[in-house]
Amino acid sequence: MKYSEHYKNTLLNDVIPFWERHSVDHKFGGYFTCLDQNGKVYDTDKFIWLQGRQAWMFSMLFNNVEAKEDWLKVAESGVSFLKEKAMDTDGNFFFATTQDGRPLVQPYNIFSDCFAAMAFAQYAKASKDEDYKELARNTYLNILKKKDDPKGKYEKRTGVRPLKGFSLPMILSNLVLELEDVLSQKEVEETIDFSVNEVMNVFLQKDSGLIHENVNPDGSFSDNFEGRLLNPGHGIEAMWFMIDIGSRNDDTQLINKAVQTIITILEYSWDKVFGGIYYFMDVKGNPPQQLEWDQKLWWVHLETLVALAKAYEHTGDQRVLDWYEKVHNYAWSHFADPDNGEWFGYLNRAGKPLLTLKGGKWKGCFHVPRAMFQCWKTFEKIEQSTNFKF
Amino acid sequence: MKYSEHYKNTLLNDVIPFWERHSVDHKFGGYFTCLDQNGKVYDTDKFIWLQGRQAWMFSMLFNNVEAKEDWLKVAESGVSFLKEKAMDTDGNFFFATTQDGRPLVQPYNIFSDCFAAMAFAQYAKASKDEDYKELARNTYLNILKKKDDPKGKYEKRTGVRPLKGFSLPMILSNLVLELEDVLSQKEVEETIDFSVNEVMNVFLQKDSGLIHENVNPDGSFSDNFEGRLLNPGHGIEAMWFMIDIGSRNDDTQLINKAVQTIITILEYSWDKVFGGIYYFMDVKGNPPQQLEWDQKLWWVHLETLVALAKAYEHTGDQRVLDWYEKVHNYAWSHFADPDNGEWFGYLNRAGKPLLTLKGGKWKGCFHVPRAMFQCWKTFEKIEQSTNFKF
Numbered sequence: 001m002k003y004s005e006h007y008k009n010t011l012l013n014d015v016i017p018f019w020e021r022h023s024v025d026h027k028f029g030g031y032f033t034c035l036d037q038n039g040k041v042y043d044t045d046k047f048i049w050l051q052g053r054q055a056w057m058f059s060m061l062f063n064n065v066e067a068k069e070d071w072l073k074v075a076e077s078g079v080s081f082l083k084e085k086a087m088d089t090d091g092n093f094f095f096a097t098t099q100d101g102r103p104l105v106q107p108y109n110i111f112s113d114c115f116a117a118m119a120f121a122q123y124a125k126a127s128k129d130e131d132y133k134e135l136a137r138n139t140y141l142n143i144l145k146k147k148d149d150p151k152g153k154y155e156k157r158t159g160v161r162p163l164k165g166f167s168l169p170m171i172l173s174n175l176v177l178e179l180e181d182v183l184s185q186k187e188v189e190e191t192i193d194f195s196v197n198e199v200m201n202v203f204l205q206k207d208s209g210l211i212h213e214n215v216n217p218d219g220s221f222s223d224n225f226e227g228r229l230l231n232p233g234h235g236i237e238a239m240w241f242m243i244d245i246g247s248r249n250d251d252t253q254l255i256n257k258a259v260q261t262i263i264t265i266l267e268y269s270w271d272k273v274f275g276g277i278y279y280f281m282d283v284k285g286n287p288p289q290q291l292e293w294d295q296k297l298w299w300v301h302l303e304t305l306v307a308l309a310k311a312y313e314h315t316g317d318q319r320v321l322d323w324y325e326k327v328h329n330y331a332w333s334h335f336a337d338p339d340n341g342e343w344f345g346y347l348n349r350a351g352k353p354l355l356t357l358k359g360g361k362w363k364g365c366f367h368v369p370r371a372m373f374q375c376w377k378t379f380e381k382i383e384q385s386t387n388f389k390f
Numbered sequence: 391m392k393y394s395e396h397y398k399n400t401l402l403n404d405v406i407p408f409w410e411r412h413s414v415d416h417k418f419g420g421y422f423t424c425l426d427q428n429g430k431v432y433d434t435d436k437f438i439w440l441q442g443r444q445a446w447m448f449s450m451l452f453n454n455v456e457a458k459e460d461w462l463k464v465a466e467s468g469v470s471f472l473k474e475k476a477m478d479t480d481g482n483f484f485f486a487t488t489q490d491g492r493p494l495v496q497p498y499n500i501f502s503d504c505f506a507a508m509a510f511a512q513y514a515k516a517s518k519d520e521d522y523k524e525l526a527r528n529t530y531l532n533i534l535k536k537k538d539d540p541k542g543k544y545e546k547r548t549g550v551r552p553l554k555g556f557s558l559p560m561i562l563s564n565l566v567l568e569l570e571d572v573l574s575q576k577e578v579e580e581t582i583d584f585s586v587n588e589v590m591n592v593f594l595q596k597d598s599g600l601i602h603e604n605v606n607p608d609g610s611f612s613d614n615f616e617g618r619l620l621n622p623g624h625g626i627e628a629m630w631f632m633i634d635i636g637s638r639n640d641d642t643q644l645i646n647k648a649v650q651t652i653i654t655i656l657e658y659s660w661d662k663v664f665g666g667i668y669y670f671m672d673v674k675g676n677p678p679q680q681l682e683w684d685q686k687l688w689w690v691h692l693e694t695l696v697a698l699a700k701a702y703e704h705t706g707d708q709r710v711l712d713w714y715e716k717v718h719n720y721a722w723s724h725f726a727d728p729d730n731g732e733w734f735g736y737l738n739r740a741g742k743p744l745l746t747l748k749g750g751k752w753k754g755c756f757h758v759p760r761a762m763f764q765c766w767k768t769f770e771k772i773e774q775s776t777n778f779k780f
Contacts, residue, residue, distance in 0.1 A: 104548060105547055156544055287426070287746065355678075356677065
């Protein structure tokens with residue numbers, strides 16, 4: 001079977017039906033995300049990142065795969081919940097609520113807001129509902145307003161060692177493309193310029209070619225746990241956001257630099273003993289703080305597959321194809337669960353499931369189906385082109 | 391070699407020299423705690439829990455083992471740092487500072503304060519310095535003042551699902567005995583009564599005999615990630631605090647209940663495949679949130695050895711001795727590092743070091759030497775008694 005068909009089949013016949021069947025809360029709206037190996041709900045709390053991500057996913061499928069009413073209904077359930085239950089009076093989004101939508105955890109960072117904005121924009125496009133378009137725009141503007149102090153009063157760090165984090169420009173570089181329909185061209189270009197510059201000229205290190213998670217405000221190295229931290233999956237995922245921007249802007253230089261960075265990070269973070277990509281590393285080889293550092297996570301490997309597929313589409317580079325096949329073989333043989341559907345999320349270093357859940361506080365209907373969609377569409381282009389051996 | 395000698399030798403010839411040699415910051419005072427396998431400093435930030443714990447440790451050795459001036463000097467370096475650098479103007483203790491004592495992380499909970507209070511009280515006893523006695527008392531009173539809202543403005547949870555946590559009564563039950571010299575008898579009795587009641591009648595579950603980390607304000611079960619969480623090492627450590635209180639108060643009933651709880655928790659949380667005690671579990675068998683749930687941590691096993699030694703001292707129960715020997719064999723063959731001294735802190739499920747550090751952000755000069763001291767003294771009593779087969 002062709003790669004494109006393999007991804008399409010998995011998306012449409014395995015992954016999406018799994019979430020349609022198990023995750024929709026028909027009573028209170030929104031989604032259950034804590035699903036065990038078989039899809040049974042083991043906890044009913046609603047984690048707002050994942051509400052936004054699933055509403056985005058079903059809207060995106062409606063917009064890009066097929067205008068199925070069932071998908072729109074699933075998406076609608078999520079955006080209503082977000083709008084009515086997950087937003088505070090200032091337009092900030094809680095981190096978690098109870099099943100029936102009473103707030104449990106305050107809006108202590110901006111990621112809930114980012115995924116809500118993505119969901120609103122895709123849903124507005126699907127439903128043609130102008131209110132959601134407006135809500136997407138307002139949520140985005142609120143994110144920009146908070147971006148220099150994203151944790152507000154919940155910030156526990158003093159000002160003694162100000163660091164800036166990679167997550168913010170990384171997510172903005174994806175969010176801005178998602179929101180092109182609801183922003184002015186000037187707004188879009190400004191955020192693209194800001195985020196590409198931060199990602200490629202500040203966080204991407206000139207000497208090592210690696211991406212640091214935290215740097216001094218002037219971009220220099222900060223030698224402490226935060227400053228030494230590498231999150232290889234983060235860096236690689238950001239590189240496919242860069243390839244998308246490079247593709248939009250016909251910027252071959254940006255694409256090539258992103259492709260080289262994917263390879264550099266992979267060579268550095270591939271586990272030579274057990275295979276797979278480490279979750280966290282310390283750039284000086286010191287013990288990282290994160291006890292889960294050597295685990296193999298589903299999203300890291302899926303985002304790497306997307307990044308490599310896009311990298312191959314744009315370069316035809318044999319090194320990229322070799323890496324693609326290596327990661328593909330590892331990921332499909334370790335994460336996929338052909339018996340019960342969907343993918344395991346968390347493997348130990350040796351590649352055995354550490355938790356058998358299909359969804360939880362952080363894993364929802366997002367990285368698996370998004371990567372399936374992206375790889376499907378990318379391989380379709382690769383396979384149709386006469387430039388490639390496929 | 392007798393157990394008592396084994397623990398004494400390790401404490402005095404291995405563990406304490408390791409920290410004396412590697413951890414003292416002769417330039418700025420206080421201690422380095424980020425030490426690699428050989429004791430080399432790999433990070434210079436100061437984590438205030440660990441500053442308090444090490445200052446307490448050296449003061450305690452001075453008071454209870456030998457009045458060595460060198461030990462008092464090490465302790466003095468820590469208490470000065472705590473007093474001059476780690477305390478804010480309201481008497482709260484930061485979570486972390488730079489090497490030279492500039493605050494990095496705000497006082498966002500009360501545990502830094504608890505370990506500072508312990509350090510001040512032991513140091514006051516060692517040095518006869520009344521200022522530190524006063525400081526210990528003030529710090530303790532400040533903890534009590536904050537105990538119903540320990541995170542203050544850093545609390546991210548709304549009031550929708552108020553839960554109370556086990557850590558607070560647990561630490562108070564130990565802290566209050568540490569501070570007997572600086573509190574009135576009434577203050578001591580009040581806190582003992584409060585903490586014993588919370589630990590043994592609220593968090594200890596009547597049906598299962600297990601200890602939950604979080605319960606509803608009325609003590610009932612709360613079915614969510616926090617409410618289902620078990621931390622077996624926490625529960626077992628608290629049981630030796632209970633045995634100490636039972637011993638102080640001649641309360642055989644309390645001691646026996648604590649001993650039974652130790653056995654119940656051990657039977658539940660012992661890894662039947664690889665040996666060792668799990669770090670976290672979900673009481674309903676659901677996937678826990680903590681990705682490190684199946685790891686084997688030094689402190690869990692050391693506190694279990696202390697708890698079992700004390701349990702055996704007070705009961706002579708053969709089941710306790712059997713468990714003692716099982717945990718002893720596991721712990722000494724997996725955590726101890728005879729090549730470079732001290733103990734590894736973090737093993738993977740199979741018992742191999744996950745991180746080879748001897749100290750870090752959370753591991754300092756505390757659980758290893760405290761357990762060595764406690765086991766040494768407890769086995770000395772057991773071995774001298776004619777009631778036991780030792």
